[in-house]
Amino acid sequence: MSDQKRLFLVDAYALIFRGYYAFIKNPRINSKGEDTSAIMGFMNSLLDVIKRERPDHLAVCFDKGGSVDRVEMYEAYKANRDETPEGIKTAVPYIYDILKAMHIPIVMKEGFEADDVIGTLSRQAEKEGFKTFMVTPDKDFAQLVTENIFMYRPVFGGGYETWGIPEVQQKFEVTDPMQVIDYLGMMGDASDNIPGLPGVGPKTAKKFLAAYGSMEGLLAHTHELKGKMKEKVEANGELGLLSKKLATIMLDVPVTFDAKDFELDQPDIEKVKEIFQNLEFRRLTDNFLKTFVDNTETSSNETKTPALEGKVDTVAKKSSSERKGSAGAGQFSLFGASSDLSDQEETTSEYTRKTAETSSHFYQSVASGMATKLFVKNLLNQTSVCFDTETTGLNPLTAELVGIAFSWEVGKGFYVPFPEDRNGAKELIEILRPFFENENIEKIGQNLKYDIKVLAKYNVDVKGNLFDTMLAHYLINPDMRHNMDVLAETYLNYTPISITELIGKKGKNQRSMREVPLDKQTEYAVEDADITLQLKEHFEKELREANTQKLFDDIEVPLLRVLAAMELEGINLDKAFLNSLSEELNNDIANLEKSIYEAAGEEFNIASPKQLGVILFEKMKLVDKPKKTKTGQYSTAEDVLSYLAKDHEIIQQILDFRGLSKLKSTYVDALPLQVEESTGHVHTDYMQTVAATGRLSSNNPNLQNIPIRTERGRQIRKAFVPRNEDYTLLAADYSQIELRIIAALSEEETMINAFKNGEDIHASTASRVFNVPISEVTREQRSNAKTVNFGIIYGVSAFGLSNQTDLSRTEAKELIETYYATYPKLRSYMSEQVDFARDNGYVQTVLNRRRYLKDINSRNAVVRGAAERNAVNAPIQGSAADIIKLAMINIHKKLAEGNNKSKMLLQVHDELVFDIYKPELDAMKLLIKTEMENAYQLSVPLDVDLDIGDNWLEAH
DNA sequence: TAAATAGCAGG
């Protein structure tokens, strides 16, 4: 080992960008609404480097004002860069502060890029006998590599690789790292907008380098090339030389390397802690303290020069032989006895995630027979257990149990495999039943609705308190995603075994869980249960802190059971009716097709907006200046075409064609295919954690967007029918619930009274806004008032309003002004919501459901405007969702208590659909109306309309 | 084969 001094030069922006985008799907937002992704990503990397390498000299280099020289050479240099994301701009000052507090030098020079600064410093340090490591993912730096200068690149998935001369030679197929400049010059660089030689990519560039050694060499030998390539290279020699200059990192920036300045000092611990605390970095604070405070044992010889030892320094710290307990070993001794677990891993950086490989754990499969009984005995002694079912598929109605994993202690758990034969499975389930049906044992899981449905198919009723980590996290941050892999990575810094690793990618030859070897099943399934258990501990606390525990316990968790029941029930579908509808549509579509082709003078794909645009606007020239979409295509969207409909017959035909095709493909033909064979019903899947406002969503199939607005479309509702002639469908919907909520929340008396008096709210609004008696309100006036009423809920703009009505922009603006004058408290309520969001970073519903609005203080007016509209809309839409959820829970409870045959089947945001057993009809009408109208007390009465019928259309 | 885009169904 050499005792050469080691200097680490960090390319700040490259790591900041990388950190920022690493979190892009789950941006880190603190309670003040600040996006801290970039800061966290950068600090993770920096601490990681320090911890791994313990550099004795270190500096962080920034760009300052872009490269004056390069822009002078080439105006378009970096001109196509998107604007730096807001989250990065705001991060930089924080990073400066942190670096200062850490006593790490910041190097930058006006008019130069970090590349040039690093290039210059590394050469100076080389002269003073340093080994330099350039910390950057950017390949351009390869040109700087020498015997004493290395690239130190973060690798996707964790770890770092060091590029010395041999690595650069190999990656770029060059003999000298300096040739990387020629390589970059030839192929150009899209992100820096370096043009390069046209038609030359990585392959050709390597070929040229091998043959001619450099850009100049190539240009001197163009006569040896042939065909198109020869022409192109000869025509663009100048461009090639310019590109090479642009790609050259400068080595003469006016900065000076002074070894003393760059020595890595002890940071000002308190100062850094304070900044981190302000940013709400908990894990990072721990990591920082570990890096700088108790580092006594880490600076052993092992960590002194690992950068030079392996090409890739991966994260695995414990070999698998060090791990305890693999499946199958000594199971009896382990039941109930607590086996000591060794220390938890301490690494936490973004690039050093823990996995099952690197964490100690004890996952055990339970053999059949006696062992299972002993296991269950132990299980029944627990008060709280996490479980996870493994099945043969995603559809709980058809999926078979392959196994169930259990965990009640972090790092430990058991897996009970299920036999394939039905009888064997039934026997086993009987052994487990006492656990699931025990009221006193809390059941923890991720997406318990699925497990509950699967077990219901085995006639097992899961009883006792529930804790669903997916639901918990949905309340903690509804805008994020909530799948277990993301949660584990975000909150536990842990990467679980991926399901595709076991069963392959979906599609062609995906395996069933059943075919996975038992030891793999065990590792995977128990890991899931173990992680879920760990997440629970995390989320319990956060729910309490956000004051949203009640919403969780009283609404979302009970609702999970309600939804499971509704989904298992499904709704009866009249397939024969849809089939005949399909034939009718087929005819009509064929006829339209014919007339369209005639009018157009040729056949084309009407469903292709691209082809349609060409026909309408190039061939037929129906309009002078066609509107374009953002990708430069002609827009053929509905509102655009509607304008033209009165002038050209073909347009109406196209719109009709579209309408009918949509109906046919999305509903009439698709729905019958979704009927479950065993039940004859369609079973939608309600998603409880996707809509950021708190609404449900529905898919496979989506039964929340069955047509109703057009005559032709609403016919589809006739296909939704009661289960048999003893039943009838009942639809119950809240009348104007969102307007009632905004009236109540804003305490706008005028509007509240209108509702209390049972007035037609849109007519009432029109009467006041247009200053006419309510009896003389015209259709148009009512319609405009209705548009504004809804607009208010969405956060109106004059622009949007004039688009939706016949009103001009000015008229729309006036109308909105008059509206606010009529309902002054509405306006003040709206600005209060925005102010609240600015101060707190979130808004909330009547039941304390939060939505965080990170952009509410954005300096970008468009982005901020969207957040402001959300601040108004989310509490309204979300409160309506809260209320109907409450009603659903209460109704479900009453139906069960009364042993009623009638069932709740569907929820469509403000509507509930029931299959009513005819003898129960009167009782049900009363029950449903009462429960819905009294689900939540507002200062405005809630009003529910009920309708019954032999199909969903009639029940409206 | 998967991902992105355009368009459109509902509240």
Next chain:
DNA sequence: GCCTGCTATTTAT
């Protein structure tokens, strides 16, 4: 202007 999910076409890999 808010909140969603599905289909078909097109594009990129």
